[in-house]
Amino acid sequence: MAEKGNDPAVIWQTMIGEMEKGFNSFANQAMTSPEFSKMMNQAGGAAAGAQKQLGELMEKYLLAMNMPSRAQFVGMAERLQSIEGQLSEIKALLQQVHHNSLAPEGGYAAKPRPPRTKQPPPEGERK
Incomplete structure (x- = not known):
């Protein structure tokens, strides 16, 4: 096997690790500055304004298309x-x-009807 000092993979990992540390340090310093905060607030405000304008434009477009x-x-x-x-x-x-x-509670619908006792006349006796 190759030595750790001459191994290209180890050299690459070390270089990437050092670059990450440097970038993180720079980013942390930049984010703590008031200028960065002001710039991010401005960017956020601009993005919100652009989104609002796009929404209004889409509403006008849909209105024009009768949608x-x-x-x-x-x-x-x-x-x-x-x-x-x-x-x-x-x-x-x-x-x-x-x-x-439908529930029997003593109301009109609950009264039983009287039985039908009257019979129709036989067929020959009709008037």
């Missing part, structure tokens, strides 16, 4: 959920009313 925007889809979904909730409540109430109407 609903994301906000309109969200509004429709919320309204549909509300309608579905109301329909579920109505369905539950109707089932409750139907169940109560």
Whole structure:
């Protein structure tokens, strides 16, 4: 085997490790400076502004194409959920009313009908 000092893989690993240490040291020093913080805040603000402008542009584009925007889809979904909730409540109430109407509680529907005793006349005696 090759010696550790002359092995290219060991030399490469050592070089990469030293480069990482140097880069980490430089990055840590840069991030602690107030200029870096100010620059990152400006970059974040610019990105947020660009995202807002892109959203407005997309909304105008969709409006021009006569298509609903994301906000309109969200509004429709919320309204549909509300309608579905109301329909579920109505369905539950109707089932409750139907169940109560079938239950014998001494009301009109609970009274038994009298037996039918009158028979139709025989076929020959009809008027």
